[in-house]
Amino acid sequence: MLRLRDLCADDTPHAAQLVGALPLYQRYGYTAQAAERDLQRALVDGRSRLLAASYQGALVGCVWAIDRGAFGRSLYVRLVAVDGTRHGLGIGRAMMAHVEAWPEARRGVVLLCSADNQDAQRFYERLNYRRVGALPEYVGPGLDELIYYKAHQPPSPSPG
Numbered sequence: 001m002l003r004l005r006d007l008c009a010d011d012t013p014h015a016a017q018l019v020g021a022l023p024l025y026q027r028y029g030y031t032a033q034a035a036e037r038d039l040q041r042a043l044v045d046g047r048s049r050l051l052a053a054s055y056q057g058a059l060v061g062c063v064w065a066i067d068r069g070a071f072g073r074s075l076y077v078r079l080v081a082v083d084g085t086r087h088g089l090g091i092g093r094a095m096m097a098h099v100e101a102w103p104e105a106r107r108g109v110v111l112l113c114s115a116d117n118q119d120a121q122r123f124y125e126r127l128n129y130r131r132v133g134a135l136p137e138y139v140g141p142g143l144d145e146l147i148y149y150k151a152h153q154p155p156s157p158s159p160g
């Protein structure tokens with residue numbers, strides 16, 4: 001069974017390996033070493049929340065989000081990664097649902113997605129994220145980012 005929990009210091013080498021092995025992050029020159037450094041800092045920065053997804057004891061996904069990291073208001077999802085051998089199994093969907101239920105997501109969730117990462121665009125659009133803008137060459141030459149936003153969905157009232 002998939003387990004979702006806070007990411008802890010012991011997870012950072014595994015999460016970083018997972019991130020560094022994904023072609024998307026390799027394209028950005030984002031190495032496992034850089035990811036491990038960032039995740040370790042995020043664990044103590046007081047603004048980040050980190051989620052780990054594990055399956056049978058192995059780390060299979062992670063999310064790094066920053067409270068009010070978007071425009072000083074909305075939760076900014078900085079990184080979403082699922083083990084490359086386990087894409088399409090519902091792990092990303094489960095992680096995003098978990099993040100959206102955090103109190104920090106009450107003022108909505110914002111994230112960036114590479115303009116040529118069509119798989120991730122379909123993923124977010126299936127989860128009802130709206131494409132609200134673009135940042136041409138934001139990260140570097142030829143690296144355009146799309147801005148996605150999802151307003152907070154209040155829990156539906158229980159029947160009766």
Ligand SMILES: CC(C)(COP(=O)(O)OP(=O)(O)OC[C@H]1O[C@@H](n2cnc3c(N)ncnc32)[C@H](O)[C@@H]1OP(=O)(O)O)[C@@H](O)C(=O)NCCC(=O)NCCS
Pocket residue numbers: 022024080081082083086087088089090091092093094112113114117119120122123124126
């Ligand atoms: C994008 C990513 C986080 C999605 O996680 P995932 O666990 O593979 O996705 P899920 O299995 O939860 O898919 C959820 C929905 O998105 C769709 N989806 C997932 N991967 C897809 C793909 N490659 N192509 C098309 N649709 C896809 C699924 O059909 C599913 O919809 P459904 O449940 O209605 O059928 C993951 O594939 C990943 O880590 N990719 C590489 C890194 C990356 O792109 N990160 C995002 C950076 S912005």
